[in-house]
Amino acid sequence: AFDAETGAVQWKISTRGSFHNRREICSLTVAGGAVFFAAQSGEFYAADASTGEMKWMLRPSGTEADQWRGIRVSPVSLPDGAIFFWSPVNQNVHKVDASTGDIEWRVPIGPVAGDLAIAGRTLFVGSAQRGRDAVNHLYAVGTQTGGIKWRTQTPGRVGEITVAGRLVLFGTERVSPLNFKHDDDTDDFAGSRRHIFHNTNVEQFLYAAAIESGDVEWKFRTGEFRPSVGEVSAPAVAGGVVYVTAGPHAYAL
Numbered sequence: 001a002f003d004a005e006t007g008a009v010q011w012k013i014s015t016r017g018s019f020h021n022r023r024e025i026c027s028l029t030v031a032g033g034a035v036f037f038a039a040q041s042g043e044f045y046a047a048d049a050s051t052g053e054m055k056w057m058l059r060p061s062g063t064e065a066d067q068w069r070g071i072r073v074s075p076v077s078l079p080d081g082a083i084f085f086w087s088p089v090n091q092n093v094h095k096v097d098a099s100t101g102d103i104e105w106r107v108p109i110g111p112v113a114g115d116l117a118i119a120g121r122t123l124f125v126g127s128a129q130r131g132r133d134a135v136n137h138l139y140a141v142g143t144q145t146g147g148i149k150w151r152t153q154t155p156g157r158v159g160e161i162t163v164a165g166r167l168v169l170f171g172t173e174r175v176s177p178l179n180f181k182h183d184d185d186t187d188d189f190a191g192s193r194r195h196i197f198h199n200t201n202v203e204q205f206l207y208a209a210a211i212e213s214g215d216v217e218w219k220f221r222t223g224e225f226r227p228s229v230g231e232v233s234a235p236a237v238a239g240g241v242v243y244v245t246a247g248p249h250a251y252a253l
Contacts, residue, residue: 001035001049001052010052011051011052012052013045013047013052013054015039015043015045028074029074029075029076029077029083030049031077031079031081031083031098032077032081032098033048033049033050034046034047034048034049034055034098035047035048035049036075036077036083036085036098037075038074038075038085038087043057043058043059044057044058044059044060044075044085044087044094044096044101045057045058046083046098046101055101056100056101057101058096058101058103059089060087060089060090060092060094060103060106061089061090074115074116075116076115076116076117076118076123077098078118078143081097081098081099082095082096082097082098082104082143083095083096083097083098084096084116084118084123084143085116086109086112086116086125090106090108091108091109091110091111091112092106092107092108092109093106093107093109093112093116093123093125093141093146094106095143095146104146105145105146106146107139107141107146107148109125109127109139110127110128110129111127111128111129111130111157112125112126112127112128113126113128113157113158113159114126114128114158114159114160114161114170114171114234115160115161115234116161117161117162117163117168118143118163119163119211121142121143121144122140122141122142122143122149122211123140123141123142123143124138124139124140124141124161124163124168124170125138125139125141125161126138126139126154126157126158126159126161126170126172127139127157127158128157128158128159129157130157134157135153136153136154136156136157136158136172137151137152137153137154137158138151138152138154138158138161138168138170138207138209138214139151140168140211140214149214150213150214151214152209152214152215152216154170154172154207155172155174155203155205156172156173156174156203156204156205157172157173157174158170158171158172159171159172159173159231159232159234160231160232160233160234160235161234162234162235162236162237163211164235164237164242165211165237166210166211166212167208167209167210167211167217168208168209168210168211168214169206169207169208169235169237169242170206170207170209170235171204171205171206171207171231171232171233171235171244171246172204172205172207172232173202173203173204173205173231173232174202174203202224203221203223203224204221204222204223204224204231204232204246204247205219205220205221205222205232206219206220206222206232206235206242206244206246206251206253207219208242220251220253222244222246222247222249222251223246223247223249231246232244232245232246233245233246241253
């Protein structure tokens with residue numbers, strides 16, 4: 001934590017390292033005089049925002065899948081002292097008591113690639129399964145009980161989510177199947193076969209779903225781009241216009 005006027009360090013916290021000593025943390029959430037954050041290794045922390053004194057640390061039980069280690073999803077909070085976060089350890093969304101760190105409920109979602117969003121008594125989260133036959137959904141989860149209010153299937157993994165009035169806006173992307181050409185017939189993957197990759201574009205969409213039902217109101221295809229070009233950003237809304245970036249372009253809808 002830094003002094004806003006001078007930049008002087010006020011306090012710092014060292015998180016635990018794990019798999020390859022990963023210690024990076026996600027974006028912070030500050031609520032009720034405390035700061036909440038998740039470490040890349042799976043732990044979830046609460047500290048006093050003024051002093052940096054650790055209040056509690058939570059590591060959900062489960063077996064972490066290697067390909068999801070390092071995915072960082074920012075937590076969200078409610079005024080009543082509830083904190084919600086997704087963990088790569090068990091791929092569940094958790095509701096936690098902000099004072100004690102006690103888990104009130106958890107819901108299995110699977111891999112997640114975008115931050116959580118919240119509106120009223122509903123939490124929104126999207127799954128990010130990968131693979132040719134992967135099926136993904138945007139979920140609306142009741143904040144009181146963790147019950148699924150609705151879920152909407154999407155054509156690709158769900159990215160960042162924005163709630164705007166009666167709509168939930170979110171981007172999706174789907175990697176086109178890879179086609180392989182081989183210059184010999186050997187099955188020696190150790191080095192004798194060379195792979196030439198084609199059609200590796202990512203197809204991207206922006207969706208608008210009704211906040212009460214999850215029904216898709218409209219969708220906009222932003223195009224196909226190389227995976228390295230960039231994902232669909234978190235939609236921003238101003239004056240009835242939706243602003244978003246996808247690939248190398250910016251859009252106003």
